[in-house]
Structure formats: C-alpha cells, structure tokens
Amino acid sequence: MQSRSTEIARGSEKSDDGLAVVSGSSSGIGREIAGALARRGYRTVLIARRGEVLRELARDLSRHAPSTPVALDLSDGGALDSMLPRVLDGVGPVDVLVNAAGQGSYKPFLECTPDEHQRMMQVHYGAAAAMIRAVLPSMLARGSGHVINIGSISAKMGPWGHSGYAAAKAALTSLTETLAAEHLGSGVHFSIVQPGFVDTPFFNGPSLRLLRAQNERRMIAPARVACRALRVLDHPRLQLCVPRSYRVVDLIAALSPALLHRLVAVRSRPASGSLTDTQDGAASVGLPSQQPERIASIGAPRHGDQKPVEQHGRR
Numbered sequence: 473m474q475s476r477s478t479e480i481a482r483g484s485e486k487s488d489d490g491l492a493v494v495s496g497s498s499s500g501i502g503r504e505i506a507g508a509l510a511r512r513g514y515r516t517v518l519i520a521r522r523g524e525v526l527r528e529l530a531r532d533l534s535r536h537a538p539s540t541p542v543a544l545d546l547s548d549g550g551a552l553d554s555m556l557p558r559v560l561d562g563v564g565p566v567d568v569l570v571n572a573a574g575q576g577s578y579k580p581f582l583e584c585t586p587d588e589h590q591r592m593m594q595v596h597y598g599a600a601a602a603m604i605r606a607v608l609p610s611m612l613a614r615g616s617g618h619v620i621n622i623g624s625i626s627a628k629m630g631p632w633g634h635s636g637y638a639a640a641k642a643a644l645t646s647l648t649e650t651l652a653a654e655h656l657g658s659g660v661h662f663s664i665v666q667p668g669f670v671d672t673p674f675f676n677g678p679s680l681r682l683l684r685a686q687n688e689r690r691m692i693a694p695a696r697v698a699c700r701a702l703r704v705l706d707h708p709r710l711q712l713c714v715p716r717s718y719r720v721v722d723l724i725a726a727l728s729p730a731l732l733h734r735l736v737a738v739r740s741r742p743a744s745g746s747l748t749d750t751q752d753g754a755a756s757v758g759l760p761s762q763q764p765e766r767i768a769s770i771g772a773p774r775h776g777d778q779k780p781v782e783q784h785g786r787r
C-alpha cells in the first residue's frame with residue numbers, strides 16, 4: 473500500500489508548465505522532489521555531479537514534462553559561475569528553485585581541514601546563494617517564484633562533530649530568512665526545510681550504515697520530506713521541520729538554551745566503539761523520540777558518551 477506521503481507527492485497534479493531547477497536531484501530528497509515536481513507538470517532541470525544518473529532520471533521524468541540533466545560539481549564555484557548563466561539561458565525563467573545538494577561529515581572541528589570546511593560551506597551555502605542570485609531577478613520581475621532550501625535540524629543545535637555542516641546549514645537558514653524579509657510582498661517566496669534523520673544514501677559507507685541501523689526507528693522516507701517541502705508551493709511558509717516533532721527543539725531552546733545545549737552536546741556524541749562516522753547531527757541527537765520523562769534526564773550521558781572515538785571516512 474502506498475504511504476500517505478507518497479500519495480500526496482504524486483497528487484496535486486498541475487497542468488502548468490512551470491520550470492523547476494533542483495540541485496542534488498540524482499539521489500535522496502532532491503530526487504524525490506524533482507520527481508514530484510515533474511508529476512505536477514513542471515519542466516525540470518536536474519543538477520548534480522553524476523551525469524549518467526541524471527540522464528537516466530531525466531528520461532524517466534520526461535514522461536511527465538521535459539527534463540534537462542546538468543552534470544555540475546557545486547563545490548567548484550568557478551564552474552558554477554560560468555555554467556549557470558548558459559544553462560538558465562537555454563531553459564528560460566525559473567519558477568521553482570530547490571537547493572538540495574549536499575553531503576556531510578562528522579568529526580571535530582580541528583580534524584576538518586580548511587579545505588573540507590570550505591567545501592562544505594561552498595556546496596551547502598555558496599552554491600545555493602549563487603543559484604538564488606541567478607534566478608531571483610527574473611522571479612522578482614515576474615512577481616512570482618519560490619526558492620526552497622533544504623537545510624537541516626542540526627543548524628538549530630550545533631551538534632558534536634558538525635562544525636562545517638551545521639554552520640553551512642545555519643548560514644543557509646539565515647540567508648533564507650533575510651531574503652524572505654527583503655522580498656516580503658514581492659510574490660516571491662522563500663522556504664527553509666529542516667529535516668531530521670532521512671533514509672537516503674547520505675549515510676552510505678560502512679560506519680554510516682551502522683549509524684543508520686542504530687537510528688532505524690528515527691528514519692523517515694525522503695518522499696515524506698519531498699511531500700512536506702512541496703506543500704509550501706500551495707501554502708507558502710518560511711520554515712518547516714520534518715518530522716514536525718522536531719519542533720520540540722524550539723520549545724526547549726525557548727525554555728532554556730543552556731538545557732538544549734547540554735542535551736545536544738551529550739547526546740550527539742558518538743557512542744564509543746559503535747560509531748565512527750555520521751553525516752547529520754539530527755541523526756544522533758534523537759530528540760523527537762524522547763519521552764517527556766527522558767527529556768528531564770537529558771544531563772545523563774549514554775553509555776560510552778564520554779569517549780568519543782576518532783571520526784573518519786566519507787562517502
């Protein structure tokens with residue numbers, strides 16, 4: 473039986489032939505979003521590094537509406553700057569921009585090289601900003617359009633081992649908020665989607681598979697994120713957590729930022745001997761699954777919490 477989120481993502485067919493650009497569409501959340509947009513009738517431009525995967529997806533999505541694959545490494549700011557105008561010239565004005573490309577890391581700040589840190593900022597924040605800069609003038613001129621940025625719940629928390637990732641997502645969140653303020657009433661909308669723990673190839677790799685296994689019950693399907701994210705097209709909204717239960721983070725922060733910090737600092741550490749790498753802080757924080765009585769005991773470290781192991785390994 474189809475899940476409710478899949479049904480909704482496949483529903484709401486639209487007959488218009490708007491244009492949507494989706495970065496990170498070769499996999500996971502971005503792929504689900506691109507598929508749902510195509511089924512709504514949007515022409516799509518698919519951006520990621522793996523050209524062959526994109527070409528195959530574009531062939532599939534073209535059954536609904538024309539789809540253009542663009543193989544591009546968003547960590548290369550120069551390539552992005554030179555290629556983006558050409559791509560956009562060829563496809564026409566963009567109605568929906570979704571910035572979903574990204575990858576993570578889970579290791580202490582001093583173990584990240586400046587290059588790794590910079591790459592994280594570039595892919596999650598710099599590239600998204602460049603894409604917005606390229607499409608926004610035309611959206612403003614037409615008085616319509618929507619920019620959907622895929623952030624992360626980790627941007628609200630500053631979890632262990634996520635200096636580059638959470639900082640980049642926090643920058644993306646701030647940019648989204650500022651743009652929404654600057655263009656209030658313009659007809660152009662901005663949304664930041666903050667997923668928790670999503671079952672995608674984001675967590676591939678030996679150690680991340682272990683983390684996925686440890687957090688299986690917290691995993692949500694990427695289709696659920698796509699479904700929630702695309703609802704903002706009909707009902708514009710600046711910020712949304714997926715799942716909604718992560719709103720408890722805002723609640724705890726409002727009651728006591730120190731409490732949230734301690735909870736996150738303790739709970740986001742890897743359990744010694746069982747965890748060597750993860751790519752999203754929300755994964756190991758586990759707030760939504762906490763019962764109220766457990767939230768009261770947040771200061772208590774988990775077994776092995778005090779001995780974080782060295783983190784290595786990337787997808």
Ligand SMILES: NC(=O)c1ccc[n+]([C@@H]2O[C@H](COP(=O)([O-])OP(=O)(O)OC[C@H]3O[C@@H](n4cnc5c(N)ncnc54)[C@H](OP(=O)(O)O)[C@@H]3O)[C@@H](O)[C@H]2O)c1
Nearest residue numbers: 496498499500501520521522545546547573574670672674
């Ligand atoms: N999974 C989670 O638990 C989770 C939680 C919160 C937020 N998020 C965010 O959700 C977004 C999508 O992640 P996902 O879970 O769907 O992961 P995913 O399945 O690994 O997809 C990541 C996408 O980003 C693309 N990408 C990565 N680096 C790129 C680069 N340098 N240039 C161009 N494209 C690049 C990948 O394509 P190529 O490999 O083909 O380049 C892929 O299409 C990310 O921004 C991530 O931070 C994920």
